[in-house]
Amino acid sequence: MYIKRLKLENYRCYREEEFQFLPNEYKKNYNNLSLIEGLEKSGKTTIFNAIGWCLYGEETSVILGEAPQDLEIPNVNTLKENSNARVSVELEIFTPEHSEMDRIIIKRSEIFGKGYSKEMELECHIYYKFNEPKYFSSSRNEGDYIKKIIDTILPQELVEFYMFNGEYLKRTYQTKGKEIEEGIRKQFKIGAISNLVRKLSDISTEYQKKAAKGSSYESLSNQIENIKYKIQNIEDSINKKTNEKKFYENEVEKAQQKKEELKEKYGELKEKQKKLQEMEKLNQNKKEYENKLKEEMKRLHESIIKYSYILISKDTLKRSIDDIEKFSGGNKIPPDIKESFLDYLLNQHICICGRELVQGSEEYERLEKLKLTGKEDAEKEILMYINPQLSVLIKSAPKIEKDIKNLKENIGKFYQEIENIKIKLDELSDLNSLNEKEKKIIDDYHKADSDYINFKQLVEEKNKELQNLNWDLKKEKEQLELNLQKLEKETRNESERKKMVEYGKMADILLNALDSLKDKLFEYFVKELETKANQIFKSMEKISSLSLNIKYSGGALSFNYEDKSTIDDKAYISEGQNQIIGICLMAAFTQVLKELGGNNVLIPFIIMDHPFSNLSVEGKKIMAKNLGELFKGSQIIMMVPEGEMDLIAHSTETSNISSIFKVNYDDYSKISKKEALNK
């Protein structure tokens, strides 16, 4: 990479200035040394800082950690004249070592007012050797992309390897080990391999997932085997149940045939059995009526015996009453009435006065005597009571008669019923009870009927069971069909899955290889850097006896120097030696990058601000003389103090020098201006 030109606008002491470092026909693979000479505060370091500001948005000294952030970037005159100043720095870089890119222009603009600043625009033009140019701008939301481009060609982490400030030198290599480690990975495209490793890891996972996704083949096969086994079981059950059903159907048929055979005879016997039952019932009824008749007869006899004298003498009594009424004057009682009355009293144990008559009592004996004697005294006594007693008799007689009549009617009815039953029994008189053979026929018929019902029920049960089994069979067969279809698909997937397994394995092998390779590459480049630096130190043995050891641990690089001229490991390394270290390491890095970076790796330009300020005159001469060899084929832009330019220019080959500038600062106008000198 070669900076063809640098354009500054309102940048610190520069109002508007452009440095053209290379002629249009620059020398590829030559040093292309540009020198900028000037007094103190003439604007040399401003150029050094402007390049960093253009590329990364921070001045180079700030990036290197050599100066604090200073926002007084805008030109003071411009700010005085206007309320704000638009500051811009534009870099045009040739890239002859790239196969496609020809040059790139990067421009950063920022507006500064009093106490504020605002990033305006970051622009990038890329010109290609064979294709149309491309333009990117942060105003089109392409700022990040431009930063990415810059990061690719000039990683900020490696700024120490191509921008060097000898005046404010610090051993940044020792404090920025982590950044340098990252920068080396970027510059040698090890980062791209790390990125590849990450992507391969994702792709490997993807293959593994796909491989795992297709692994249902085995489980599906097992499922199908299970379903087939189930279907076999169901079919066995169906066969078994069908046989059972046939057996029961046969039994039903047999029972039906048996029933048919016995049907007629059974009907007859059933009729006979019915009649026999009827006869039995009649006999039972007859017996009941006879018992009832017997009871009624007994009651009738008792009533007749009990009330016979009343009933017999009722009419007589009636007549006697009439007679008594008729003959009451004569106090005569007809003898039959008297006798009947006395019998009644004696039988009823009622005395004439109506009280209870106790047998053997005096009154009892008196009444007996009266009955026998029939004396007139008794007649009087009887007559005194006869009327009311007779009235009672007469009044009770109809009820007794009615009761007796009822009894007689009942007896008559019972007789009649018994007669009727007898007639019916006579009709059934020739009916014999069932013999053993007939009983067996009935039993056989009943058994056949029962069998018929039971077996028919069993047939229905088997039908239901078969229906369920057929339903299950249908379902399982459907499932089997479905799974077979899936299996067919899975069989195709299985081949795909196997491929995925293979690809996954391949990805893993490549992943391991690349993982190992990226570490090897990094170690190799670091080792090469160390070797190259030590070779350069050795070539400078007149002015340096340094050796370098680079260690990598904990994700960071550490640069350890040893001065071989002393046995003290921690000997002080002078500022001059530090300047030699910085320049030699830059040279070593550039050489390693050229030798090992491969095609299309851009070799950075080298910007050095006061690189020899702490060296002796002899040291300056030696370094200047060796610049061509150290940075062979690289562009060097060097800011040197007044008077040093001649020494350097005369120490190096004139053919290497591309341009020489002198910058002057005008205290009155506060503006620096360049003057191109003839080399």
Added chain:
Amino acid sequence: MQKDEISDIYLKLIKETIDEIKNKKGLNDEFTKIIEEKLKNLIQLAMLSKLDDKNIKRVIEEGD
């Protein structure tokens, strides 16, 4: 793909890495050659900033 864009040092270290894997995993010569070729192709993609999944998968799956 321009295989010549891989620098010699890359090729040297690739060879070294492949030999290590070959010995460690007991890979046969034919398979080792396939791995080496794929590795170069992948690095080529990385160098050309063409690391999209499609390209990487194509390298892994090619020759299947």
